[in-house]
Amino acid sequence: MDNASIKTFRFRPWSALPLLAVVALMASCQREQPAPPKPAPVIEPVQMPPPPPQPTPEQIAAAEAKAAAEAEAVRKAEAARLEAERKRKAAQQAAKKRPIYTKGDRKPGTSTATPKPEEAAKPKEVRFNMTQGGKKMTAEDFDAWMKSQGIRIVPAKPAEPKPEDKL
Numbered sequence: 693m694d695n696a697s698i699k700t701f702r703f704r705p706w707s708a709l710p711l712l713a714v715v716a717l718m719a720s721c722q723r724e725q726p727a728p729p730k731p732a733p734v735i736e737p738v739q740m741p742p743p744p745p746q747p748t749p750e751q752i753a754a755a756e757a758k759a760a761a762e763a764e765a766v767r768k769a770e771a772a773r774l775e776a777e778r779k780r781k782a783a784q785q786a787a788k789k790r791p792i793y794t795k796g797d798r799k800p801g802t803s804t805a806t807p808k809p810e811e812a813a814k815p816k817e818v819r820f821n822m823t824q825g826g827k828k829m830t831a832e833d834f835d836a837w838m839k840s841q842g843i844r845i846v847p848a849k850p851a852e853p854k855p856e857d858k859l
Contacts, residue, residue: 822834
């Protein structure tokens with residue numbers, strides 16, 4: 693190149709700016725190539741289990757009857773258990789109330805005789821009426837009446853005098 697052409701060509705930094713911007717833009721576009729599109733995910737259909745079968749009214753009635761029968765059986769068994777427990781406790785109470793003693797040593801024992809059922813106590817009159825049936829009783833009649841009623845008069849023992857303490 694000769695001097696004349698160099699002189700005519702002057703570098704102007706301001707005029708190269710737009711050119712540089714275009715070159716930079718082109719370079720950046722070439723680097724950023726769009727990525728290939730991703731394949732869409734495959735969604736498989738979901739199978740729901742079928743709903744459980746609904747019981748028929750006959751099945752419901754049969755189940756209720758069975759439950760009622762079981763509850764009644766449990767109630768009867770509990771009532772029988774309570775009754776047996778009540779009888780057992782009553783027998784224990786009766787055994788505690790009336791201990792059976794042997795004649796000689798007065799210790800609890802067993803007896804083969806069956807106990808007599810208690811009869812209602814007959815009210816005894818406090819005062820004897822000597823006139824019965826319009827007739828006055830004699831002493832022999834009164835004595836016979838006392839024996840028939842099981843009344844016995846026992847004379848009291850004379851009281852022993854208390855020893856006096858001498859100091």
